[in-house]
Amino acid sequence: MNMETILLLAHTEADGSLAKSAREALHAARMLNKVVAGSNLVVGLVGEHIQAAANSIVAGPATKYFGVTGGEFSQSRYSTDAVAAEAICKAAQATIVVAPATSRWARVLPGVAQRLGGRADTHVTGVADAGGKPTVSRWYYRQRMEATLSRTQRPWFVLVDPGSQPACECGAGTATIELLSVALTGACKRTTVIGVREPKADAQTIRPDAQLLFVTGAGWTKKQSDGQTHVPEAEKIILDFLKATRSSLGSSKSLVDLGGEGQAVLPFLSHLNQIGQTGSTPRHPKGLSTCCHGEEPHTVGWRFINERRAISLDSNCGWARGKADVLYVSDAFKVMARVNELLAK
Numbered sequence: 577m578n579m580e581t582i583l584l585l586a587h588t589e590a591d592g593s594l595a596k597s598a599r600e601a602l603h604a605a606r607m608l609n610k611v612v613a614g615s616n617l618v619v620g621l622v623g624e625h626i627q628a629a630a631n632s633i634v635a636g637p638a639t640k641y642f643g644v645t646g647g648e649f650s651q652s653r654y655s656t657d658a659v660a661a662e663a664i665c666k667a668a669q670a671t672i673v674v675a676p677a678t679s680r681w682a683r684v685l686p687g688v689a690q691r692l693g694g695r696a697d698t699h700v701t702g703v704a705d706a707g708g709k710p711t712v713s714r715w716y717y718r719q720r721m722e723a724t725l726s727r728t729q730r731p732w733f734v735l736v737d738p739g740s741q742p743a744c745e746c747g748a749g750t751a752t753i754e755l756l757s758v759a760l761t762g763a764c765k766r767t768t769v770i771g772v773r774e775p776k777a778d779a780q781t782i783r784p785d786a787q788l789l790f791v792t793g794a795g796w797t798k799k800q801s802d803g804q805t806h807v808p809e810a811e812k813i814i815l816d817f818l819k820a821t822r823s824s825l826g827s828s829k830s831l832v833d834l835g836g837e838g839q840a841v842l843p844f845l846s847h848l849n850q851i852g853q854t855g856s857t858p859r860h861p862k863g864l865s866t867c868c869h870g871e872e873p874h875t876v877g878w879r880f881i882n883e884r885r886a887i888s889l890d891s892n893c894g895w896a897r898g899k900a901d902v903l904y905v906s907d908a909f910k911v912m913a914r915v916n917e918l919l920a921k
């Protein structure tokens with residue numbers, strides 16, 4: 577029997593810490609380590625500083641730590657990240673590489689798998705035991721079908737979706753890291769990171785760790801009972817609610833598409849907020865939909881929302897047809913204004 581070496585491959589954050597997504601991937605790596613008899617679990621870290629990150633998990637199950645460190649590895653850059661990951665995989669002789677599916681790793685690791693003659697599976701949401709054989713699960717067709725799969729090809733790269741696992745709380749100590757030196761050729765330095773452009777903190781409305789997903793639909797911009805639209809009022813109600821609750825903001829497709837049609841829109845919404853078949857499928861314990869009809873292409877994006885409520889004027893909307901646990905047939909302007917009043921108290 578070939579012994580498997582399972583490598584948790586993580587990059588550190590700007591402050592040298594390990595993100596929650598890395599600890600979640602470590603949990604998944606540990607699960608695989610338990611499944612495969614005789615397997616070995618090691619950790620590989622990439623970043624400008626990695627010692628604190630290694631120290632923070634050293635009381636965990638990993639037997640060895642590898643690292644690539646230095647200023648060139650502080651930023652997300654395909655060329656430098658790829659050589660660092662490749663060097664660690666080779667030094668660790670990794671057969672299964674488990675990594676968090678951060679945007680940084682997601683764009684690099686399938687390429688590293690190619691360089692090493694391996695295979696990569698992305699969007700993994702679970703690991704399981706099939707009679708001692710490591711298997712992973714992931715969803716297909718916009719989260720409609722869940723598949724469990726296993727591979728014989730090695731190295732096997734497994735990118736674990738953030739939010740799908742409990743984070744490993746391993747305990748701290750002092751880690752001994754085998755530092756690897758990586759030759760950076762000219763091509764590695766071709767891309768220079770000159771800065772990061774991102775929305776202001778209060779304009780950042782997508783919050784994957786929020787307890788509540790708050791969804792806005794096209795109804796917020798439609799003519800109301802007085803025959804008028806009330807977009808500025810809608811904007812204030814929605815932003816007040818988000819400010820008070822720190823919920824994550826989702827939207828129906830109709831509402832984010834309105835901008836392209838030259839209609840009055842909510843300026844803080846973009847297609848990134850869109851939930852559904854052609855949008856995202858976030859994970860939150862609770863969801864509240866407002867002014868949205870709850871059609872199937874939208875509600876399919878609610879697959880991982882556990883407790884669902886909706887406010888719509890239409891008692892015959894999709895939410896009433898088994899898509900929500902509770903439907904308030906009511907005017908969302910009035911309900912949310914009252915909710916905001918109560919929150920303000």
Ligand SMILES: Cc1cc2nc3c(=O)[nH]c(=O)nc-3n(C[C@H](O)[C@H](O)[C@H](O)COP(=O)(O)OP(=O)(O)OC[C@H]3O[C@@H](n4cnc5c(N)ncnc54)[C@H](O)[C@@H]3O)c2cc1C
Pocket residue numbers: 792793794795796798800827828829830831850851852853854855856866867868869870871872873874877887888889890893906907908909
């Ligand atoms: C191939 C395909 C892919 C698609 N992908 C997606 C997707 O990923 N995501 C997505 O969202 N849609 C998607 N759609 C579109 C989807 O079918 C719906 O058209 C869309 O979700 C409707 O958005 P809506 O409910 O906000 O708007 P509407 O259908 O216009 O509904 C607005 C609702 O607001 C209610 N309302 C109005 N005023 C108030 C008020 N004061 N208080 C309470 N309720 C009020 C109305 O009663 C109505 O029910 C897709 C469609 C297709 C064909």
